[in-house]
Amino acid sequence: DPTVVVNVLIKDKAHFLPYFFHYLQKLDYDKSRMGIWMKVDKSNDNSEAIVKEWVDSAQKEYSFIDVVFGEAEHESQKDVQWTEERFNYFIKLREESLSIAKSRWADYAFFVDADVLLVNNQALRELVSQNKVVVAPKLDSLGMYSNYWSGMQSNYYYRRTDEYKPILERKNKGCHQVILVNSCFLVDLTSRQTDYLTFTPKKLNGYTGPVDDMITFAISAFWNDVPIYVLNENIYGFVPVPLDDGQSLEDELMQLEALKLEVTVEWPEPLEPLESLKNYTEVQNKTSDKLGFFDEIFLINLDRRPDRLKRMEYNMNQLGLNFTRVSAVDGKLLNDSIVQEKGIKVLPHFADPYHKRPMTMGEIGCFLSHYNLWEQIVESKLAFTLILEDDVRFEPYFREKLRNLVNEARDLDLDWDLIYLGRKRLREGEKWVENALTLSQVDYSYWTLSYMITYEGAKKLLAGEPLKKLVPVDEYIPIMFNKHPEDEWSKHFPVRNLNAFSAAPLLVYPQRYVGEDGYISDTEDSELIDLEKLSNSTLISECDKKGSREDLPNCSLLGGKGDEGSNPDAVQKSKEEL
Structure with missing residues (x-):
C-alpha cells in the first residue's frame, strides 16, 4: 500500500471521538503504511483524555502517531461560531498538516475531520485506487447536505447545480469532478500539481474571496487546473450538518443522535463506539x-x-x-x-x-x-x-x-x-x-x-x-x-x-x-x-x-x-x- 499520513484536527469532539477512532482503526489498510498527525486544542470536554487513551492503545499499530496538545491560538469559545480569527487559526493548522505530510515523504495526505465516521472499511483503499490528485468520498448526512459543492457563485460561495442531487442520491454513480470538497479528502503528494495547492488566502495572488480554508483550497486547485473529484460508488461514511452561528455543542450532540438513526437507514449495522472508549459515550x-x-x-x-x-x-x-x-x-x-x-x-x-x-x-x-x-x-x-x-x-x-x-x-x-x-x-x-x-x-x-x-x-x-x-x-x-x-x-x-x-x-x-x-x-x-x-x-x-x-x-x-x-x-x- 502507498504511504498515507492521516491529518486530524480536534476540539470539543468528545461525543464523536469514540466512534471516529473505531472506524479509523477498522479501515482495511496496512497500518504500518499509515501515520497519523493530530492537533488537539484545549477542549471543554473529554477530547484530550479520549485521544490520549486511544493513542496509548493504538501507537504500536501505525507507522507513527504524532499528537500536539495545546491551547487554541484563537478565542477559547464554547460555541461554534466561525469568526475570521477562528478561520485563520484553522487555515494555519491545515497548511501545517499538509507540510508535515510532505516532510514525511508520504504518498498521500488524508484529511479527515474528527466528526467523520467512515463506516465502510474500504473507503481509503477505494480513494487511493482512483488515481486522482484530490478525491473525496461522498459522505451521507441529514437532508440534502454532503461534503462537496457542485458549483460556486462569483463571490466564491455555494451554488446548487443540477448535478448535485444525482450525485447525492447515487443515481449517477462514479468519480465526479466538482468544485469543492471538505471534511474528508485524499491528496496525492506524488503529483507535482500539489505544489500549487494551499489553504492560505494570502498565497493566492488575486484572490479576494472569504477567509476560508476549503474555499481557498478549491480556488487554488481550480486556478492551477487541478481537478477535484468526489466518489459516490458506494456508501463510505457519515458526517453531521455544520452548525449555524449561535448553536452550541449541545446541538452537535443532538446531531450525533439524529445521525445514529440515519445510519440505520443506509447501513446494515448501527454506529458503534470503540469498545475501549465506550465509557466516554452516552449511556447505551x-x-x-x-x-x-x-x-x-x-x-x-x-x-x-x-x-x-x-x-x-x-x-x-x-x-x-x-x-x-x-x-x-x-x-x-x-x-x-x-x-x-x-x-x-x-x-x-x-x-x-x-x-x-x-x-x-x-x-x-x-x-x-x-x-x-x-x-x-x-x-x-x-x-x-x-x-x-x-x-x-x-x-x-x-x-x-x-x-x-x-x-x-x-x-x-x-x-x-x-x-x-x-x-x-x-x-x-x-x-x-x-x-x-x-x-x-x-x-x-x-x-x-x-x-x-x-x-x-x-x-x-x-x-x-x-x-x-x-x-x-x-x-x-x-x-x-x-x-x-x-x-x-x-x-x-x-x-x-x-x-x-x-x-x-x-x-x-x-x-x-x-x-x-x-x-x-x-x-x-x-x-x-x-x-x-x-x-x-x-x-x-x-x-x-x-x-x-x-x-x-x-x-x-x-x-x-x-x-x-x-x-x-x-x-x-x-x-x-x-
Missing part, C-alpha cells in the same frame, strides 16, 4: 418513557422481519421511547378460506387505484394489524396512543419535534381523533391549523407509517365495521375523515366524522421507496384474493400509490411553518433546499 440503554403523554406506543412488526425489529429497537432506544412490539398479521399466512372464516368481505367495486388489481393478502394482513390495535385501544380504554410500522425512517430530532406537536395540539385545545406523523400526500393546498406551527389540515393521503390516535378515534374507526366492506387501511382512514375522492366507496360508510390532522412537516418517512436498493414490500408481494369468493371488483382510478423519495428529512430542530406562510406544501418543498 437510555431511560425510556412515553413522552409523558401516550398511554401506549405500539410497533407493528412481522415475526419474519427480525431485522426490522432489531433496527427499530435500536432507534427507539436512541429516542428514549418505551414501546410495545405487536406481532403483525402476516398476509403470507392468510388464504381465502381463513379470510372467509373471519367474515371478511371486500368492498364491492374495489380495485387498487394504482395497480388495478384486487386486494392482496398482505394488504388484508396490514389492515387486520391496525384493526386489532384499534380494538385493543378501545378495550383497554387508552386515551392517547402512538402507532408505528417497522419500516420508517425518523425525522432528525424526532423526539423533540413530536413533543412540540403534542404540546401544540394540547395548547390549541385541538379536537382531534387521529394525527398522521407519516403519510404520502396526494393533494396540494392543505392549510395550516389556525395558529399552529406544526399541524396542518389533512386531505386524501396514502400510507399508515405512523399516527397518533385517541380512544374516540379508534371507536369511530371500529364503528364503520370495515371488515364487512374491506378496503386497504390507507384508503379506509381517508374515507372516514371524508376526504376520499371515490364517492362510490365512501357511500358504504355513511358516518364519516373522524377528526384527522397531520404533522407539518412530517415526522417519519419510509425507510425505502419503490425502485431503491433494499426496497421490500410485505403487502404488494403477496397472494391476491379470489374476487369470485369475496367480492366483485370493477372500479379503477389513477392515483400513484408507489411513492418516491420526494420528501426529505428536515434538518431544523423545530420544523414548522417558519417563513413559508400559510401553506404546508411550501414547507415540504423548501426542505429539499436544506
Whole structure:
C-alpha cells in the first residue's frame, strides 16, 4: 500500500471521538503504511483524555502517531461560531498538516475531520485506487447536505447545480469532478500539481474571496487546473450538518443522535463506539418513557422481519421511547378460506387505484394489524396512543419535534381523533391549523407509517365495521375523515366524522421507496384474493400509490411553518433546499 499520513484536527469532539477512532482503526489498510498527525486544542470536554487513551492503545499499530496538545491560538469559545480569527487559526493548522505530510515523504495526505465516521472499511483503499490528485468520498448526512459543492457563485460561495442531487442520491454513480470538497479528502503528494495547492488566502495572488480554508483550497486547485473529484460508488461514511452561528455543542450532540438513526437507514449495522472508549459515550440503554403523554406506543412488526425489529429497537432506544412490539398479521399466512372464516368481505367495486388489481393478502394482513390495535385501544380504554410500522425512517430530532406537536395540539385545545406523523400526500393546498406551527389540515393521503390516535378515534374507526366492506387501511382512514375522492366507496360508510390532522412537516418517512436498493414490500408481494369468493371488483382510478423519495428529512430542530406562510406544501418543498 502507498504511504498515507492521516491529518486530524480536534476540539470539543468528545461525543464523536469514540466512534471516529473505531472506524479509523477498522479501515482495511496496512497500518504500518499509515501515520497519523493530530492537533488537539484545549477542549471543554473529554477530547484530550479520549485521544490520549486511544493513542496509548493504538501507537504500536501505525507507522507513527504524532499528537500536539495545546491551547487554541484563537478565542477559547464554547460555541461554534466561525469568526475570521477562528478561520485563520484553522487555515494555519491545515497548511501545517499538509507540510508535515510532505516532510514525511508520504504518498498521500488524508484529511479527515474528527466528526467523520467512515463506516465502510474500504473507503481509503477505494480513494487511493482512483488515481486522482484530490478525491473525496461522498459522505451521507441529514437532508440534502454532503461534503462537496457542485458549483460556486462569483463571490466564491455555494451554488446548487443540477448535478448535485444525482450525485447525492447515487443515481449517477462514479468519480465526479466538482468544485469543492471538505471534511474528508485524499491528496496525492506524488503529483507535482500539489505544489500549487494551499489553504492560505494570502498565497493566492488575486484572490479576494472569504477567509476560508476549503474555499481557498478549491480556488487554488481550480486556478492551477487541478481537478477535484468526489466518489459516490458506494456508501463510505457519515458526517453531521455544520452548525449555524449561535448553536452550541449541545446541538452537535443532538446531531450525533439524529445521525445514529440515519445510519440505520443506509447501513446494515448501527454506529458503534470503540469498545475501549465506550465509557466516554452516552449511556447505551437510555431511560425510556412515553413522552409523558401516550398511554401506549405500539410497533407493528412481522415475526419474519427480525431485522426490522432489531433496527427499530435500536432507534427507539436512541429516542428514549418505551414501546410495545405487536406481532403483525402476516398476509403470507392468510388464504381465502381463513379470510372467509373471519367474515371478511371486500368492498364491492374495489380495485387498487394504482395497480388495478384486487386486494392482496398482505394488504388484508396490514389492515387486520391496525384493526386489532384499534380494538385493543378501545378495550383497554387508552386515551392517547402512538402507532408505528417497522419500516420508517425518523425525522432528525424526532423526539423533540413530536413533543412540540403534542404540546401544540394540547395548547390549541385541538379536537382531534387521529394525527398522521407519516403519510404520502396526494393533494396540494392543505392549510395550516389556525395558529399552529406544526399541524396542518389533512386531505386524501396514502400510507399508515405512523399516527397518533385517541380512544374516540379508534371507536369511530371500529364503528364503520370495515371488515364487512374491506378496503386497504390507507384508503379506509381517508374515507372516514371524508376526504376520499371515490364517492362510490365512501357511500358504504355513511358516518364519516373522524377528526384527522397531520404533522407539518412530517415526522417519519419510509425507510425505502419503490425502485431503491433494499426496497421490500410485505403487502404488494403477496397472494391476491379470489374476487369470485369475496367480492366483485370493477372500479379503477389513477392515483400513484408507489411513492418516491420526494420528501426529505428536515434538518431544523423545530420544523414548522417558519417563513413559508400559510401553506404546508411550501414547507415540504423548501426542505429539499436544506
